[in-house]
Amino acid sequence: MTTNTNNSNIQITISDASEKESISLNQLEWDFKQYRETVSYGGQPDTPMPSELSYDEQVESFKNATIENMQFYKDLPSPDDEPVASTQITPDEIIAKNINTVYCKITYLVQRPIIIKISFNRPKDIGNYELLSLYARAYQYVYGFFPTGNKYQVFGHALDEITFNGCSIIKILDDGSIACEYSFDS
Numbered sequence: 001m002t003t004n005t006n007n008s009n010i011q012i013t014i015s016d017a018s019e020k021e022s023i024s025l026n027q028l029e030w031d032f033k034q035y036r037e038t039v040s041y042g043g044q045p046d047t048p049m050p051s052e053l054s055y056d057e058q059v060e061s062f063k064n065a066t067i068e069n070m071q072f073y074k075d076l077p078s079p080d081d082e083p084v085a086s087t088q089i090t091p092d093e094i095i096a097k098n099i100n101t102v103y104c105k106i107t108y109l110v111q112r113p114i115i116i117k118i119s120f121n122r123p124k125d126i127g128n129y130e131l132l133s134l135y136a137r138a139y140q141y142v143y144g145f146f147p148t149g150n151k152y153q154v155f156g157h158a159l160d161e162i163t164f165n166g167c168s169i170i171k172i173l174d175d176g177s178i179a180c181e182y183s184f185d186s
Helices: 019-026 055-069 128-144
Strands: 002-004 012-016 073-076 085-088 094-106 114-127 163-172 177-185
Touching (some): 012 128, 019 114, 055 128, 094 163
Parallel strands (some): 094 177
Antiparallel strands (some): 012 114, 163 177
16 A cells, blocks of 8 residues: 655555445446547656655656646547547646546556556545546555556556557446556556
8 A cells, every 4th residue: 555645635546446336336338449539659667756756746747747748638428430630738728626646557468457446535536537546556556566566567668658548448437436457558
């Protein structure tokens, strides 16, 4: 378990989801055919989150370190399988309010897929870029076990060799949580 206890009003705790939470979340539809486009390409999950910064400063640091390589648009679904239209995404757009927990489903480059739970000390609003930074934290948490026992059976690539490719599944749940999974290219 990792806890951020900086001077910010927001504190986070990162851990594995409980077995009960994992079973419940794995029953959701996790189909990339029904994805939400938050960023179209760019950004890497190895982007540092300096521990001396507050939570909000860490999110801003992540944004500043990755934004010039990001492209922001989302595809709008077409009812007749016609080509989809694209629209611009605002990186700081709030996508959910009063969120207590973010669940990050990790399946890429791990032989043991896992759901990582990121809890806040109080409910908060979550924006596009902030959610992506939380997913990056989840991958950093998973990769943090690699040199000390490879708990999740990580294989294939180092964290700095993968890049978000833009496909994501984001589910805003009724219990004040978000479940998400982002896709990568290596």
